[in-house]
Amino acid sequence: MTRMNRADYAAIAQWVPQDARVLDLGCGDGELLNFLRNERGATGYGVEIAADNILACVKNGVNVIQMDLESGLSGFQANSFDCVILSQTLQAVRKTELMVREMLRVGREAIVTFPNFGYWRHRMHVLRGHMPVSRDLPYQWFDTPNVHLCTLADFEAFCGQLGVRILERMVLDDGQTINVLPNLRGSLAIYRVKAGK
Amino acid sequence: MPNDLNTSYNSIGIVTPQVARFDTSFRFKSGAVLDGFQLMYETYGTLNATRSNAVLVCHALNASHHVAGQYNDDPKSIGWWDNMVGPGKPIDTNRFFVVGVNNLGGCHGSTGPASIDPRTGKPFGSSFPVVTVDDWVAAQAMLADHLGVERWAAVMGGSLGGMQALQWTIAFPQRIRHALIIAAAPKLSAQNIAFNEVARQAITTDPDFHGGDFYAHGVIPTRGLRLARMLGHITYLSDDAMMEKFGRVLREGVVGFHFDVDFEIESYLRHQADKFAESFDANTYLRITKALDYFDPAHEHGGNLSAALSNAKASYLIMSFTSDWRFSPGRSKEIVQALMDKKHTVSYVEVDAPHGHDAFLMDNPHYHGCVAAYMDNVAKEVAL
Numbered sequence: 001m002t003r004m005n006r007a008d009y010a011a012i013a014q015w016v017p018q019d020a021r022v023l024d025l026g027c028g029d030g031e032l033l034n035f036l037r038n039e040r041g042a043t044g045y046g047v048e049i050a051a052d053n054i055l056a057c058v059k060n061g062v063n064v065i066q067m068d069l070e071s072g073l074s075g076f077q078a079n080s081f082d083c084v085i086l087s088q089t090l091q092a093v094r095k096t097e098l099m100v101r102e103m104l105r106v107g108r109e110a111i112v113t114f115p116n117f118g119y120w121r122h123r124m125h126v127l128r129g130h131m132p133v134s135r136d137l138p139y140q141w142f143d144t145p146n147v148h149l150c151t152l153a154d155f156e157a158f159c160g161q162l163g164v165r166i167l168e169r170m171v172l173d174d175g176q177t178i179n180v181l182p183n184l185r186g187s188l189a190i191y192r193v194k195a196g197k
Numbered sequence: 198m199p200n201d202l203n204t205s206y207n208s209i210g211i212v213t214p215q216v217a218r219f220d221t222s223f224r225f226k227s228g229a230v231l232d233g234f235q236l237m238y239e240t241y242g243t244l245n246a247t248r249s250n251a252v253l254v255c256h257a258l259n260a261s262h263h264v265a266g267q268y269n270d271d272p273k274s275i276g277w278w279d280n281m282v283g284p285g286k287p288i289d290t291n292r293f294f295v296v297g298v299n300n301l302g303g304c305h306g307s308t309g310p311a312s313i314d315p316r317t318g319k320p321f322g323s324s325f326p327v328v329t330v331d332d333w334v335a336a337q338a339m340l341a342d343h344l345g346v347e348r349w350a351a352v353m354g355g356s357l358g359g360m361q362a363l364q365w366t367i368a369f370p371q372r373i374r375h376a377l378i379i380a381a382a383p384k385l386s387a388q389n390i391a392f393n394e395v396a397r398q399a400i401t402t403d404p405d406f407h408g409g410d411f412y413a414h415g416v417i418p419t420r421g422l423r424l425a426r427m428l429g430h431i432t433y434l435s436d437d438a439m440m441e442k443f444g445r446v447l448r449e450g451v452v453g454f455h456f457d458v459d460f461e462i463e464s465y466l467r468h469q470a471d472k473f474a475e476s477f478d479a480n481t482y483l484r485i486t487k488a489l490d491y492f493d494p495a496h497e498h499g500g501n502l503s504a505a506l507s508n509a510k511a512s513y514l515i516m517s518f519t520s521d522w523r524f525s526p527g528r529s530k531e532i533v534q535a536l537m538d539k540k541h542t543v544s545y546v547e548v549d550a551p552h553g554h555d556a557f558l559m560d561n562p563h564y565h566g567c568v569a570a571y572m573d574n575v576a577k578e579v580a581l
Contacts, residue, residue, distance in 0.1 A: 021540070045537065051563050054546055058514075059570040065533060066547045075534045 007175035008188060012085065012111055013039045015168065015192045020044075020082035023107060025069055025099075026089035028053050030062030037062075044081060070094055076106040083109050090114040091146040100162060104195040109167070113190045116171070118151030118183045136187050152183040155191070165196030208275070209241045209283045209290050212266035214306060217343045223301075223336065229326035232315065236340050237306030238262045238298040241282060242290035244345070249579040251346040252293045253337060254278060255354035255361035258429065258485050259477060261305035264297035265290070278355075280560050287568035292581045293350065301336040302328035302484045310480030311412065321480075323409030328484050330357075330492045334364045338372065350579045351572070353377035355557035356524065357485070360492050363532065366511040367494050375575050377568065379516045380557040382528035383502050383535070384493035389523070392432055393486040396425035400479045409480050418479045423470035425482055430469050435520040435553030495535075502535035512542035514571045516564065518556035519549050544571070 009032060016022060019041045024033050027046025030053075036042035046064045048054055057064035067075070070093070084107030086099070091114050093099045103110040115136035116122075122132035131141040139146065150158070152171065159166055171178045171186030178186040220233040239262050244251060254264045256277070265276035265283050282288040282295050299307040302325065310325035326332075341349065352362040352373050359381025365373045382389070400406055403421030407414050431439075443462040458464045498504035513536055517529035526547050536543040548564045550556040556564070 043540075045543075051549065055563065055566050055570060058544055058546070058567050059573070061574045063542055063544050065537070065543075065545045067530075067545075075530065075537070077538055080538070080540075 007172055008087070008113060008190065009035045009039075011170045011172065011190050012036070012087070012113070015109075015111055016040045016042055016083050021080070022083050022085060023047065023076065023081040024085045024087070025073075025103070026086065026092075027057065027062070027064060029056035030060040030064060032085070032087060033057075033062045034060050069099065072098065073102040073106050078105050079108060081107040083107055083111060085111045087111070087113045088115065091149050094147060096148050096158075097162060100158075100164060100193075104164065104193070109192060109194045111190065111192050112155075113188060114150065114155070116152055116183065116186050116189050117149040118153065119173070119187045120184050121187070123184075134187070152186065152189050155189065159191075159193060159196075163196045164193050166191055166193050168192040207283060207285055208279055209266040211269050212239050212241065212263070212276070213269075214239050214262060216306065217340055219336075219339055219343075223332075223339075225326045226329045226331050227327050231308065231326070234301060234308035234336070235306075236262075236298055236301065236308075236336060237303075238296060238340060239264065239266075239276075240297075240344075241265055241295040242293050244294040245581070247580070248345055248347060249350060250293050250576075250581055251341075251344070251349050252288055252295045253341070253349050253352040253365075254282065254288070254295060254297045255333075255337070255352065255358035256297070256300065257354065257356040257358045258482075258489070259426075259473065260358075261303065262297040262299040262307075263305070264295065278558065280558075281565070281568065287565045288353070288572060289569075289576075292576050293572070296340070296344065296346075298337055298340055300328070300333045300485075302326075302332075302481060302488075304478035304481040309478060310409070310484070311478045320410075320412040322412055323480070325480060325484070327487050329488050330360050330364050331368065333488070334361055334368050337361070337365075338369055341372065347372065349373045349375075350575055351375040351377055353379070354381075355379040356381060356554065357489055357492075360489075364492075364494060366509040366513070367505055370508050370510040373511045374578065375514070375571075376511045377514045377516070377571065378529070378532060380518055380521055380524050380529070380554055381515075381532070382524040383495060383532050385490055386528075390490050392428060393490055396428050397483050397486055399424035399428070400483060403479075406479060409483075411479070417474070419474045422474040422477060422479050422482065423467075426470045426473035426477075427466045430466060432523045433553060433555040435522065435551060437520065438552045438555075441551070502531065503538040506535055506539050506541065509536075509539070509541060514544050514546070514568070516546045516548060516557075516567065518552070518554070518564075519547060520551050521554045521556060523554040 022042045022044035024046040027048050033046050054066050084103040125132035170190040171182035172188045216235050218235045223231045260277040263276045265279045268274040284291050299305040302309045310321050314321045352365045354362045359378035362376040362378050366376045400421035403418035405416040406418040446461040494505040495502040515529050515533050517526035533545040546567050
């Protein structure tokens with residue numbers, strides 16, 4: 001999974017309350033949790049499956065729980081976190097709907113980030129007759145872990161169907177905030193969501 | 198040359214066990230009382246001036262205080278966790294002061310059923326109290342006092358040793374910074390207890406057991422001990438590991454149409470059984486298996502493990518092994534979940550290893566790497 005750049009960290013950090021309890025799903029080497037601990041006094045856990053990332057988290061002094069996200073979050077109590085983060089992992093999750101429901105069960109809010117498949121460079125790849133390969137989507141079609149790529153429009157429709165309320169959205173490209181034509185010009189989407197009514 | 202051997206193993210080298218004598222009475226959880234007792238222990242590394250670098254290593258069913266290094270007179274006497282504890286090893290004795298202790302009721306020098314009861318001048322035998330994990334931890338705390346250790350930087354153990362580390366965080370929350378709980382469980386399952394019961398029956402039905410007072414008869418219940426050890430050993434290995442190591446290899450190349458050893462696995466089990474029966478006390482075996490069976494810190498909290506852990510202050514590293522079916526990863530996850538429910542500081546590592554329960558004793562770069570990384574942070578925390 002691609003690592004996020006600092007602009008993404010800052011965007012996420014501003015949505016994480018001071019001293020928040022955070023669950024970072026697919027936490028990689030624990031860099032984001034470390035960042036949130038330093039910036040927001042956040043505590044909590046990262047969830048990760050890859051052995052090398054687990055070791056990196058232990059080295060970083062980040063609480064990491066080794067488990068397969070696909071097996072669900074049944075080990076976590078309802079509303080036990082202020083914020084559940086799924087950064088650049090949504091597109092690799094198989095049971096997407098279950099994952100989002102579970103995130104909003106264990107967390108009061110969730111922050112979801114994913115590479116925007118509708119980004120103009122990706123569209124150009126498709127126009128030229130090829131699957132996109134870019135910094136945010138660095139894989140070839142045959143070796144990609146990404147099974148559920150989507151655009152901003154797709155994700156927002158999905159939230160609507162699921163009854164998930166979008167509280168805030170930030171769209172970035174190369175670290176810059178994109179406000180005009182985000183589904184075309186943004187390469188990375190960051191959403192703050194909660195269970196809706 | 199023992200010393201050359203040490204260098205090549207990067208071992209702590211020659212070690213010498215010590216005895217701590219306690220002349221105060223000790224009340225067991227069962228209510229039984231000992232007027233005094235001794236604990237056999239070893240230490241590796243140096244206790245620093247602030248006494249902040251002490252690590253207690255708890256042993257499981259059949260090990261002892263001899264965790265690392267070797268004895269002067271026996272180059273084969275390498276400690277049971279020598280790959281974990283030593284200079285430059287995951288528990289680095291250049292930084293930490295490591296303590297191994299033979300538990301109360303043991304048979305490696307600490308007061309146990311084979312010790313002489315001062316009231317009778319004869320071995321305790323059947324009269325030695327049934328011990329619990331709580332009792333062991335209470336006795337270990339007395340040893341900590343004896344050594345001047347107010348607070349352990351870490352208490353660690355595998356299997357039953359991990360249960361002691363867990364119990365430390367519950368019984369003495371102020372006296373332990375970190376618990377490393379490896380291949381353990383928060384309590385035994387019915388299947389676990391069933392295995393223990395078969396082992397105990399093997400011992401207690403051995404005609405040489407004499408109700409536990411076999412010492413006076415000049416015999417030991419070798420048959421029972423051998424069976425208990427064989428059974429236990431099967432549960433420590435995975436099916437795959439056993440198949441990998443022994444397969445269906447025949448000792449003589451052909452089957453013998455007899456009931457002696459045909460297969461290598463039979464030979465191996467017999468060898469392990471013989472070794473064990475020579476060195477282990479049957480009464481201790483009974484008591485340790487009972488301690489396992491009785492361990493259930495959640496019991497006093499209505500079966501709620503997280504409630505049992507509500508006063509704990511330690512940080513935890515919980516580790517399990519994928520092929521361990523005696524205490525499967527799911528059992529470790531029960532501990533992890535209870536800790537997370539109470540918002541404790543915990544990391545959980547599930548090591549991909551084929552060896553079964555015994556994986557906690559084996560070399561595994563990822564396993565040892567995680568322990569080393571964790572202990573590196575512990576060292577920083579206690580200002581080493």
